[in-house]
Each structure stands twice: as structure tokens, then as C-alpha cells.
Amino acid sequence: MRLPDKTCAIEDAIARIPEGATVMVGGFGVPGTPFTLIRELVRQGQRNLTIIKNDANEKGMGIDHLIANGQVARLITTHIGLNPRAIEMLNAGHLAVEFNAQGILAERVRAGGAGLKAIVTDIGLDTELAHGKPRIEIGGQPAMVETALRADAALIHAHRADVFGNLDYVATARNFNPLMAMASDLVIAEAEAVMPLGDLAADEVHTPGPFVDHVVGLTEISEEYQVVRRQA
């Protein structure tokens, strides 16, 4: 037996995402955001997308290109404070935004990736995030049901990939990537380096290859990763 090769041209991988798709996008702030895959999705122009991502990046960066291009109908997220365009569009009613507690978004995505139907939690029970969610008692204590999230496609940024799709991540660029890489019908990973089989140690793989459909090698690193000089 040998493991199959999943390397793929970026155009072909992204072309498999249809109009109206739900798309998970890795990243927390800049690290781990698949900027190159996002750029190709902007170029191809699929519309009416539901995006699931921790944040809305910053103006002029990452999924803000999709929002600015009118491709995003709905955003499932935890925090959009660094993107004034997204806040403006939300307040104007031009972008539907569903807010989640950050760790609950992570668990809902993971639950989708684990083939579970839902998780039960007490997080946010006393907040407006609980509105409309089914209540249930566990051990005599109140809790609520948070349904699992799955997507039609996931866009993942990996540090390294082997040709079978085993992935690793570096530093805080890991964040939502390994969770989303389990939770989608079509998983597309861009990687800063694509290695031959056997070059990632089996004990150090963060996302096992069976979860990944397409591996896209990056020929250059997006300039959007550059260290930002913010005011203190």
C-alpha cells in the first residue's frame, strides 16, 4: 500500500466551491489565515456565501476582500472588532452576523468534525447568545444545546503538508485550522511547504491526511502576513 497524492492546482480546488456554499476559514487575526486561497475565491467570485471564521480580519485583508466584493451573505463568528467595514455593514443590515462565544464556536466546529449532532453547555446561558437555543437539564443543572457546525468547504492554512494531506501548523497559526479541517465535506489546505511522504513525523502531525481533500503548495507567502506596526 502507498498513500495517495492529493496535490492540486489552486484554481481547480477552489472551483469546487459552489455559489451559496458554507465555507469555514481558518485563522485568528492574521496567523493561520489562508490568504492565498481567499484571494482565489475572490477571483472566482462565488456569491451568497456563508463564512464561518473566528473574526472578520481587518479592512483590506483576508475575508474582508470577500465581504467588500459582496460575496458574503452571512458570517458566523466570535468577534469583528478589527473590521470597521463589517461592523458598518452589520449595523446597516447588509451583512447577517451570528455571534458565538469563541470556545463554543470552536466546539461547534469540532463537533461537526467529530460527527456529533450537538454539544451541551452552560456557556452564555444568562446572555443574549442563549436566545432561541433549546434548554436542557444535565444533572439537575440548566444547560443549552449548541448544534454542530459543518461546512461545504474549509480553507486551511498549514505550515507544512505532505502530499497525502497530513498537516502541521506553527505557533498561534494553529487556532481554528485543525478543527475546521475535520468539519467540512471539501477540505482545501494551502501549505507553506509541501513535503514528500514520510517527511512529517507520524507523531507530530496535527491534522491527519484522511481529513484533507486537496493540498495546494504556496509559491510565495502572501504579503498580508507581514508583521504590522501598530501604535502602542
Added chain:
Amino acid sequence: MRLPDKTCAIEDAIARIPEGATVMVGGFGVPGTPFTLIRELVRQGQRNLTIIKNDANEKGMGIDHLIANGQVARLITTHIGLNPRAIEMLNAGHLAVEFNAQGILAERVRAGGAGLKAIVTDIGLDTELAHGKPRIEIGGQPAMVETALRADAALIHAHRADVFGNLDYVATARNFNPLMAMASDLVIAEAEAVMPLGDLAADEVHTPGPFVDHVVGLTEISEEYQVVRRQA
């Protein structure tokens, strides 16, 4: 800032487990079973324990010593087929055994470790494992609630630990260890090698140190790990 040192004598660590405790034990078959910690728990003799473990090991090995020593009142597990003593005691009514689907046991433990109250799944809905579990509909489909599992203590076998309790595992000795290391109030890890801070790469840690209470360095590797010559 520096990270605190959690190395501990095995006697002191195990002495913190009280009579009647619920104890999670890592391992799937031989690999990853914390044989040395188990031996110390046998020596100290705490009784009326509830053990949560994938399997019951084999006769004369691992948690079978606890069972043979009359310390186990209840076993939450997935499969005890390799331990005739456990099957016999189950059938004779001397050992209460709760069977789970293997991946559901893993998820129930992980849910405890993730501070969730329960998971919702359709696994085993049509089987006798569903008896007595609350039913719930998710998206119009039937499912059931499986409550999270936590324990008073977890016994973990790691390949390497640093003194802060960052752990890694090797090959299929990983199995339930990282899940149980999140899901207990007192996490005791035995490690084949204990390293200074900084000797485990931050990207390659399998269990982050904040989950671990005590690190026990092994001075020798239990003979119970030896490769077993079974008949083909």
C-alpha cells in the same frame, strides 16, 4: 516569569487519590497503559474505585491487578474481551460494568475535559446502549444525550514530560491519554523521560502543561510493556 516544576514522588502523587474515587486510566491494550502508577495504586490499596478505561487489559496485567485486588467496584469501558477474570466477575455480578461505544467513551471523556455538560449523538441509538439515555431531536433527526465524564484522578502514561507537565506520546500509546489528561481534577503523568523546560518543542506538545498536576519520572520501564508472543 518561569513555569513551575511539578515533578513529584510516585507515592505522594498516588496518595492523593481517596477511597471511592473515580479514576481514569489511559491505554488501549498495552500501549499507553500507566503500569507503574497502577502498581502503586495497588500497593496503596484504595478501595471502592470506579475505573474509566478503554479495556480491562489482560489477566495479570495493568488494571487487572486492581480488579484482582478487589479495589474496583465499577468499570466504565468499551471492551473487556481480553480479560477473562473481568468477564467472569461481570457475569457473576461481582463487578459493575458500563459499556460504551469506543468513540463515544472518548468523546464523553473529552467533553468532561472541555468543560462541556454533554454531547448529542446518534451512535448506538438502535442498540441496548441507548437504554435510559435522554432522547432529543436535532434538525428533525433523533439523537441522544451522552453526559460528559470527569474523574477525581487520571493516571497517564507519557513518552516524555517536561517538569511543567507538558507531555508527548508515542505511536498508538497516545489513544485515551490526552483526553483523560484534560478530564480529571488530579492528573498524574508517569513519563519514560522527564526533560528540562524547553526540551519539548512548543509545537509538538500533545498535552499542555496546565492540565497536569504531577509528573512522575520512571526509573525503569514496566516489564508489562514487553512485546507479547501471541499465537497467530
Added chain:
Amino acid sequence: MVARAAREIAPGMVVNLGIGLPTKVVDHLAADFPVCLHTENGLSGIGPTLPPEAANRNLIDAGGAYVSTVPGSAFFDSAVSFALVRSGRLDLTMLGAFEVAETGDLANWKIPGKFSPGAGGGIELAQKARRVIVLTTHTDRAGNPKLKAACALPITARACVNRVFTDLAVIDITPQGFALRELAEGVSIAEVTEATGAALVLPDGDVPTF
């Protein structure tokens, strides 16, 4: 039968081979066949089984056999391992059986009062693999049919089996019940019908032999 079952594995699949007969299927795959073998104790990319003198004490499959890795293998914990199974990433599993019903129900984990070691990972494999193939003798040791109208034993999962390979035949589970697809060499349709505990839909025309 095992050689025939091996031909069910298509290039690129992720496959879990259950304990017993299914494990032997791997011996019938070409060395360069593109497939990923999964074992539920935490490995994708199982390599050949090793003799004790070459074994790694930390590297077994779910049946306890000492296995090896291939280039591109990955290790993971038990939660990730079953995440892969339940979320639809397992293309095929081959399992043993005590009983298979014409509805596709499978019983392979418990004989009440006699043998109750627990289901292990069997329920999830049966319920969630995209395709479930059973490898079994056509009848039990007493000669009673294992393919029946309904399972008498506690079931593992309902309506999960797609195809059954036995020493006598290849049989599909269809909306019409058991459908004969192939016969083992030298076995007659009458013998299969006789050994099957439910109606058997016969094909139009000749039945191929394996």
C-alpha cells in the same frame, strides 16, 4: 472469498479492516496500491504486520497485532480516530458478523448470557462507514444460517450492511432484501438458498463465479 473482498477496495479509499477475517484482506492488495488503512486505536496508514522480534511495543492495531507504519502515516488520539469514522471520512469498513438481516441490520457484538465483552469500536464502524461489507461464514458452526430475515441477537447497527462475502456467495442488501451477486466456485444456487435464512433475490441470467 478474502481475495474477492480485496477487490472491493478502490484506489484512494480510507479503509478500516475489522478483527479476524477482514484483517487478511490486506494480503491481497498490491504493494503500490493507493489506499489508507485506518485502525481505531489511532493510526492512519497501517503498514505490514511485524513478527515479535521486529515489533514496536507501542505500535499495535485495534486487534492487538504488532503493525508498522508507511511513509505518510499519522498517529492521533481516540477522539480524533472516531471523529474520522463518524464524520464520513471512512470510505469502507469490513467487519465480521454473528447475524446479518435482510434489512442490513448487523449483530456482531453480543450473545446474551454467553459472551459479552463489549462493542468496542464496532458500533461506530458499522453505523458510520460510508460502505459496510461483512465477511463471514455463510452458516454458524451448528449449520444455522447467519443471513436471516431479522437478527435475533442484540444488534450493532440497523440497516448498515451493504454487501456480504461468505464462503458460498457474494450477496447485496437491497430494498428487496438479499440479492445474490456471485457464487463461490463449485457452489450451486440451491446450496446458497438452502443455507440462507431469508428469501434470496436471484439475478436474471447467469451468476458470475469468484
Added chain:
Amino acid sequence: MVARAAREIAPGMVVNLGIGLPTKVVDHLAADFPVCLHTENGLSGIGPTLPPEAANRNLIDAGGAYVSTVPGSAFFDSAVSFALVRSGRLDLTMLGAFEVAETGDLANWKIPGKFSPGAGGGIELAQKARRVIVLTTHTDRAGNPKLKAACALPITARACVNRVFTDLAVIDITPQGFALRELAEGVSIAEVTEATGAALVLPDGDVPTF
């Protein structure tokens, strides 16, 4: 106030310092103080903040600052990061606030119609850290009290705050409501009472100064 808050951190704790004022607490810890700083985007063992020319583009804290590691740091995904928070492994968090109620309710994520960026990880930090300390100015820019009988804004979590550090005082949340513990140097009890939007339980005897 920030220096005083730093003394709340006991040796061996796992601590998450929220965005804003709390982040500055770290500057008041000794270089060899035994503590593990956690950031919810996936790091235990935060090291010093780095200037842009020394920064690693892949290594930030949850506020977007370029940070570093220490010997023994570990990276993990967002699910594991909040597992640590929710399962009781986070000993202490320090957070900012819009409003704190005398019951310990905290509002720090949303001003309806004005500012609604989402709660991020704040709900879980507030609800599940073993100890929740708020660092805030005693009043808002318009001079209105931030410590109130009840929160008017949408709350982050109920009955979660243990202690509040302000520019004027250290105040505990007790079953009797706000209890004055310490005064900032040069501040009188009357000034604190005046600036607080609920009853303030005063200690017997002298009030220590920080």
C-alpha cells in the same frame, strides 16, 4: 493599581490577562516568578511582548500583540485552549469592564446600537475562570459609576466577578454587595462612595492604602 493587581497572582497559577489594562500587569511580575500565562488563541507560557523588528508573524496573543514564548511553552488549537478555561484549569483572569453589578454580574462586550464587535472569548473567561478580577476606571468618561446595583448593558456573565481594582479602590464582591478593601493613595472613603453606583460596605477600622 496595575502594580497592586499584580500582587493577586500567586505562585503556580495559570492566568489569562485580558486586552487593555490587564495586559500591563505582566510588567509588574518578577522575571523568575513561577506563573503560566495563557492566551486564548492557543498558547500557554506567554513570554515578553516583542517590538515589530523582532516579531514572529505567526505568534500573537488574543489582542494581536506580538509576543514570545518561554522555556516550556505549548501551542494548541482553539478547542483545547477553551477546554482549559472551561474545565477549571484557569486559576485567574483579569478583565476590563463597562459595568460591574454588586451581585458580581459583568458587562463588558456590547453597547447596543453603538458598539457590537462580539464577545470573543470573554464570556468563557468571565464564567469559568476560578477567580475573576476586573481592572477598570471607577467611572466612565462622562463620570458615571461603572460599579452599579445592576448592569444596564447586556451582561457577559452573571455573578462571576470576585474583585474589582479601580483608580480609586480595591472592592470585593461579597454576599452583602460591594465591600471596600483598600483605597488608592490620597483617595478618601467619601470619594469612593460618591463614585460608586451602589451601597458600599465599609470595613471595621482603618482602610489600607495601595
